[in-house]
Amino acid sequence: MSILQKNKKVAAGIGVAAVAAAAIALGAGTYAAFSDTEQAPNATFAAGTLNLTVGAPTPATPVVISNLKPGDLQNFSIEVDNTGTVDGNLTASYTVSGTENGCAEPETDAERPCDDGSELLEQLIFVYQGSDAGPVTAAQNTSIPLGALPAVDAPKTINFGVRLPASATNEVMTDTATLSITFTLTQPTS
Numbered sequence: 044m045s046i047l048q049k050n051k052k053v054a055a056g057i058g059v060a061a062v063a064a065a066a067i068a069l070g071a072g073t074y075a076a077f078s079d080t081e082q083a084p085n086a087t088f089a090a091g092t093l094n095l096t097v098g099a100p101t102p103a104t105p106v107v108i109s110n111l112k113p114g115d116l117q118n119f120s121i122e123v124d125n126t127g128t129v130d131g132n133l134t135a136s137y138t139v140s141g142t143e144n145g146c147a148e149p150e151t152d153a154e155r156p157c158d159d160g161s162e163l164l165e166q167l168i169f170v171y172q173g174s175d176a177g178p179v180t181a182a183q184n185t186s187i188p189l190g191a192l193p194a195v196d197a198p199k200t201i202n203f204g205v206r207l208p209a210s211a212t213n214e215v216m217t218d219t220a221t222l223s224i225t226f227t228l229t230q231p232t233s
């Protein structure tokens with residue numbers, strides 16, 4: 044969260060710099076003949092806000108998917124909202140983790156021994172916008188572009204999913220997998 048806040052401050056700083064430079068250029072004219080100088084009313088610039096809310100309007104709750112079986116596709120959606128005053132571009136990335144979570148008897152028969160981590164995590168496919176995007180372990184930490192998120196305080200729903208291939212075997216029984224998704228909202232640089 045601190046990295047996100049830092050990015051927001053950096054992004055806000057870029058905006059302020061651009062506005063200040065434009066004001067200086069407007070005052071740079073010179074005159075060779077008659078001249079008059081008047082003080083224009085003060086122009087006050089304030090940095091806008093780039094404020095991302097996940098799970099708006101209520102706090103996001105963990106997405107829990109249980110009882111996955113070979114061949115399943117499980118979709119889940121997360122709501123995001125730009126509640127600030129500056130338009131932004133949205134990206135997401137995620138990290139994964141998993142546990143063996145005990146061993147069912149058919150699982151033990153398949154793994155021998157059954158204590159070496161989550162085969163579910165190894166075999167899950169990450170799904171984005173309805174398309175397979177590769178194994179969840181391979182796609183983690185990749186920046187996923189999600190497009191513009193205007194500062195209109197209108198929640199946008201982002202759709203993700205996971206697929207357990209039909210080829211999965213008893214090794215994945217009881218195993219857990221967790222995706223921790225981070226959204227980043229960044230001011231466009233042009």
Ligand SMILES: [Ca+2]
Pocket residue numbers: 143150154157160161162163214215216218
């Ligand atoms: Ca297992």
Ligand SMILES: [Ca+2]
Pocket residue numbers: 142143144145146147150215216217218
């Ligand atoms: Ca297990």
